[in-house]
Amino acid sequence: MATEPIKARRTIRKYTDEKVSDEQIRDLLLAAMYAPSAWGKRSWQFIVVDDENLKKELGELTSYSAQAGQASIDIIVLADKNISSSWIEDASIAAEHINLEAAKLGLGSSWVQIRGMIHDTMDAETYLRNLLGIPDNFGICCMITIGYPAEEKPPHREVEFTSNKVHLNGFSGLGEAA
Ligand SMILES: Cc1cc2nc3c(=O)[nH]c(=O)nc-3n(C[C@H](O)[C@H](O)[C@H](O)COP(=O)(O)O)c2cc1C
Structure with missing residues (x-):
């Protein structure tokens, strides 16, 4: 059975x-710092952004970042490429810890993709x-927008267990539901 923050977490924009x-904010960052990292290199x-002008810029960063301008804070998740070749994995897991801690605290959060995205030209x-x-x-993984939710989304349903995504002892095809 999934634990509560995992079930409760939804993307809130x-x-x-x-x-x-x-x-x-400290609790969110501490949760990130509990994340596993390759070779334990952390x-x-x-970068926590609470400045209104900067948040406005972040809201216009990509075509999918508008909520960053409205959020209370935005956290940019970076990782040092010189420290770890697994920087994307390290940063991604830390970012998801922030999402889960936000759900635990009753806050809304959303992941905003930065890597590979376009700003103007x-x-x-x-x-x-x-x-x-x-x-x-420093590679820039993503931004997590955080604030008190102004929209409600129900937890994902238990029935979303998707058996054709699970294989036993080897890849066994995608089945009829693929
Ligand atoms: C790698 C990744 C990139 C994402 N990029 C964005 C984004 O740029 N903007 C956004 O609003 N949501 C983004 N999302 C959130 C997804 O749209 C969201 O997780 C998905 O629709 C499922 O909804 P849920 O999070 O409520 O389960 C991203 C999520 C992931 C994991």
């Missing part, structure tokens, strides 16, 4: 004006690197 507290770094990663002064050796 609409937020109230209420600000998340410093203690909640290659990640986190340049790639979003380069734009963000310049905006926030991120050194070249």
Whole structure:
């Protein structure tokens, strides 16, 4: 049986004006720092953005980032490529820990893709690197937007267990439901 934050977590893109507290921000980052990392190298770094002008910029970063402008905070998840060749995996798991902790705290959150996305005529990663002064050796994985939810989404249903995604002792085809 999945544990509660895993079941409760949904992508929330609409937020109230209420600000998340410093203690909640610390809890979110601490959760990220519990993430496993390749060779235990903890290659990640986190940029918390609460400045209204910067958040507005983040809201316009990609075609799918509008909620960043409305969120209480946005957390950019980076990892040092010089420390770990598995930086994408390290950063992704840490980012998902933030999502799950947000669900536990009753906050809404959403993952915003940055890697491979476009901002106007340049790639979003380069734009963000310049905006926030991120050194070249840091890969930018994603941004997690956080705030008090202004939309309700029910937990995913238990029936979403999808047996044609599971194979025993070798790849056994996708079955009739594929
Ligand atoms: C790698 C990845 C990239 C995503 N990129 C975006 C994004 O750029 N903007 C956005 O609003 N949601 C993004 N999402 C959220 C997905 O749209 C969302 O997880 C999916 O629709 C399932 O909904 P749920 O999170 O409520 O289960 C992303 C999720 C993942 C895992």
